Amino acid sequence: MKKITLTSLALFFCALAYSQALYRTYPSEILDEERQVKILKPRSYNKNPDKTYPLVIVLDGDYLFEPVAGNVDYLSYWDQMPESFVVGVNMKESRYDDAAIDYKTGLPGERGQKFMDFLMELRGTMMEEYRVTPFTVIIGKDITANLSAYYLLRKKVPVNAFIQIAPEYSRLVEENLVRKMGDQQEYTYFYVGTPETTDVDGTFFDTITDSLFIGRENLNMKHEQIANSNKYSVAVDAISRGLQYSFQEYGMIDEQALYKAGVEEDVQIAAEEEMMEEDMLDEESDEDAEDKKEKKKKKKKRDKSKVSVVKVLQEKYKFIEEVYGIQMKLRLIDIATIASFLKNREDWDEMINLGSLTSKEYPELAYGPYLQALGYEGIGRIPRAIDLLNEAYTLEPAAGITQTNVLDKLEILKAEERN
Incomplete structure (x- = not known):
């Protein structure tokens, strides 16, 4: 029953994308011929005249366009990736010529080189005619996946993310x-999805990437053997997984990841504190009061050097803008996730910072002052918390915080202040 439901859902969205697609005959100067392309515009394109969108180029668009679109x-509906333009290139009658490799040189033949240039010509046209960011994803299957990988062998790589479905790699x-991937200075994503029984076992990724990619946050390479798939069905899972991998930093903040990081941080701090206490006991007989005072200063300084989750939130959106080319407001759901994390850790100073940041981003909403009020309550500054709640009461409800919630909290704090 579950498989039927998921299949029906996939078919529904494929049909939706198919109905929204624009069909276009593209006259290419490079190929000196016309090529058929399909274009899916993002849902919000006409409603948001200032918004920009990444580009997904689909090879074998005659059969891969609909599942990709x-x-x-x-995924963009659920904010797991940004809304994007999808361009599918029809290769039904020409794929073997377009993707042909000259096995004497190991490079694409003359036709293949021109086709690669044509794809960049198409990319340039999309950027001129639409609000398309430079961030480009290219998707191919078997021989067209192999062809797209040759962009990495060029001096200037105009592609930021590669989704390779059951690739049939040439020896070159x-x-x-992997070595060429390791030469990249820009953020690059390379995802390979193959059937479970594929001949490409991934060892040529695993044995080299550890040494080449260590300390290189900009390099992202992943190979997955997808269970219960064959050379036809593998595309269904590989497309979804590849897209999520390519836009992993865009997705919403994972609360579980925050808690895991928080636990690891607590363990590290506890270990450091235990070591310092042992050192202080060992040296207690020899040190004077001034030395003890200096140690306390160092400990206090270390406590303040803990990673700021509010800064992590800001850095995330800075990354989205710089790498994906997308300017966007902080998502309320991300703010709420951080707030829940801070509340459970009783990190009230950070809660105040988060509330202040939220008020700057959403000055019309009650959520910012409300979060600041929680922070000031936590550090014992009740009058300041009451002032902020009075401010929140005059603003619009958001993130589940209504005027009723604000009034209830005001009554509690006022009673606490009287007592």
């Missing part, structure tokens, strides 16, 4: 892929 539409690509 459906996944982009679905296989021998140079």
